[in-house]
């Protein structure tokens with residue numbers, strides 16, 4: 001947190017009103033307890049020592065240190081299959097663990113499981129990767145020795161991801177890649193990218209998108225970073241490819257199957273963004289309640305004004321409802337249900353409600369809430385972003401309506 005923010009990294013929001021039985025497995029409960037120690041102990045110390053907060057990002061070397069420690073403690077690869085040293089957790093357990101990580105308020109929250117550039121980026125590729133690709137790309141990432149980003153979006157291909165223009169032309173034993181990816185999370189500190197490019201013949205009306213492992217230090221690759229999101233973070237960059245020669249052996253799966261590969265786990269991935277929103281919204285709710293109890297105006301705490309009480313009541317109700325939908329969707333996915341629309345509902349509802357919670361948290365803080373450095377001010381900006389990221393609210397509504405209206 002910012003130096004001005006006196007709120008320590010806190011544990012979960014405690015109130016009998018919000019108590020629910022723990023929905024996950026005993027193993028998830030153990031992992032959460034161990035993670036709390038890591039987050040509030042070692043990582044909090046590291047953040048203090050290096051002056052890291054949500055807006056002052058860690059260097060690549062420091063991140064590598066965090067990934068390696070998380071790996072050594074058995075957390076980093078927990079989402080991977082057992083054969084790769086992972087825990088092969090249910091979707092529900094993953095959701096609950098991520099919620100606990102984000103509700104800690106730690107600036108290292110996205111890095112404990114390597115969400116931007118670690119194991120969650122490769123888990124779904126394991127079945128498609130060749131033995132050589134496993135050795136060269138996947139296992140080093142699983143061991144926290146290398147990092148990897150996922151590059152699909154381009155200037156003209158956002159929500160319509162299939163409209164990408166980056167081309168991969170086969171020349172002998174290589175594909176030659178030319179184009180520009182933008183807004184790629186983790187690219188400023190990644191070693192490799194899983195990158196989507198068109199392998200369709202030039203001027204073909206057909207879309208044929210293929211996936212490649214691309215070494216970001218290869219000749220012709222440039223990562224352009226330095227710009228910041230509205231939350232003040234610089235984890236995102238663009239990847240420029242100028243006639244980059246990528247060996248045919250780095251094609252992932254079959255040609256033309258890239259988009260399927262990229263979007264294959266979209267339902268689960270959409271849901272797995274929800275615990276970050278719910279966890280961060282919990283921080284906003286906690287801060288608003290504490291501030292309302294402590295702030296005195298007109299000779300009493302502002303928590304005694306009914307307008308403040310109603311805001312807190314609405315925030316709590318929104319938070320409980322968003323969390324319940326997230327948990328129920330995870331349970332549906334674990335039961336093998338094709339919960340595509342439910343995952344979209346969850347992403348839509350959690351992102352919209354989490355932002356509404358942050359907005360009211362700012363209001364309860366009054367002037368303090370709109371001064372940079374207060375945690376709620378950061379949470380407001382951070383939670384605004386989730387309404388756009390990983391499929392905008394409009395795209396989620398499209399998916400829900402399509403499922404509902406199909407004959």
Ligand SMILES: Cc1cc2nc3c(=O)[nH]c(=O)nc-3n(C[C@H](O)[C@H](O)[C@H](O)COP(=O)(O)OP(=O)(O)OC[C@H]3O[C@@H](n4cnc5c(N)ncnc54)[C@H](O)[C@@H]3O)c2cc1C
Pocket residue numbers: 149150151152153157158159160182183184185186229236388389390391392393394395398
């Ligand atoms: C911080 C950050 C990190 C990101 N990380 C990655 C990453 O790691 N890898 C990656 O590949 N991409 C990444 N992205 C890209 C992200 O997925 C896209 O920004 C997002 O999908 C939206 O695309 P767009 O920005 O081009 O918006 P557009 O698609 O241009 O949308 C603009 C507006 O039009 C609306 N709209 C578009 N199509 C429709 C439609 N059919 N119906 C109704 N409304 C519509 C949208 O909802 C939105 O309101 C990241 C983006 C950001 C900002």
